[in-house]
Amino acid sequence: MTSEPTAKKPSGLLNFALDFGPLLIFFLGSRFGHSDTDPVQGPLAGTAAFMVAIVIAMIVSKWKIGRISPMMKMSAVFVIGFGALTLWFRDFGFIQHKATAVYLLFAAIILIGWLRSKPALKYLLEQAYDGLSEQGWLKLSLSWGIFFLVLAGLNEAMIPLLTSDQYITVKTFGLPALTFLFAMANIPMLLRHGLNLGDETKDGGTPGL
Numbered sequence: 759m760t761s762e763p764t765a766k767k768p769s770g771l772l773n774f775a776l777d778f779g780p781l782l783i784f785f786l787g788s789r790f791g792h793s794d795t796d797p798v799q800g801p802l803a804g805t806a807a808f809m810v811a812i813v814i815a816m817i818v819s820k821w822k823i824g825r826i827s828p829m830m831k832m833s834a835v836f837v838i839g840f841g842a843l844t845l846w847f848r849d850f851g852f853i854q855h856k857a858t859a860v861y862l863l864f865a866a867i868i869l870i871g872w873l874r875s876k877p878a879l880k881y882l883l884e885q886a887y888d889g890l891s892e893q894g895w896l897k898l899s900l901s902w903g904i905f906f907l908v909l910a911g912l913n914e915a916m917i918p919l920l921t922s923d924q925y926i927t928v929k930t931f932g933l934p935a936l937t938f939l940f941a942m943a944n945i946p947m948l949l950r951h952g953l954n955l956g957d958e959t960k961d962g963g964t965p966g967l
Contacts, residue, residue: 776819776830778934780811780837785930788923801850801922808853809841828882829864836860850922857913857929865906872899887953894951898944905940909933 791803871878
């Protein structure tokens with residue numbers, strides 16, 4: 759009788775590369791693809807690079823870890839879908855609004871689960887927080903659900919205020935930093951609800967795409 763191959767335990771560095779790598783490629787593609795004669799060429803080059811990078815990230819995740827996280831799968835669908843529209847219409851607005859759509863989707867999934875006392879975040883993160891109690895998962899779900907709503911509003915506010923280059927810079931470095939700080943701010947609450955920091959996080963827990 760054969761058993762399903764078990765997922766390998768990823769290193770923190772690999773998790774970071776899989777989460778942040780496609781965004782960094784997005785930034786670098788936009789910078790190196792910049793053209794003084796065509797202002798949309800840089801963002802379009804970055805978008806194309808972003809699409810390729812997210813596919814590569816999924817392949818590496820499947821190869822090195824043995825699975826692709828639900829968050830990465832959903833993010834990839836939006837990146838490729840909105841990215842294709844961006845390239846077809848030569849309109850960077852599609853990939854900008856992609857982030858809002860992703861944040862709203864995550865917020866809806868998480869908050870609906872919270873309202874039903876079923877922490878969807880536990881599935882999305884694939885039990886990344888070892889030892890966390892059910893009450894802890896519910897509190898974490900409410901916290902992240904609200905945070906994703908805030909990120910959606912912040913993203914929409916940035917679009918008309920920033921140039922394409924400024925937006926890409928903030929998206930690549932500013933929002934992931936804000937997300938990381940928010941995740942760290944939740945740690946004291948999680949520790950009170952059974953979080954075990956003795957084991958390394960099993961899966962990337964903060965979607966930056």
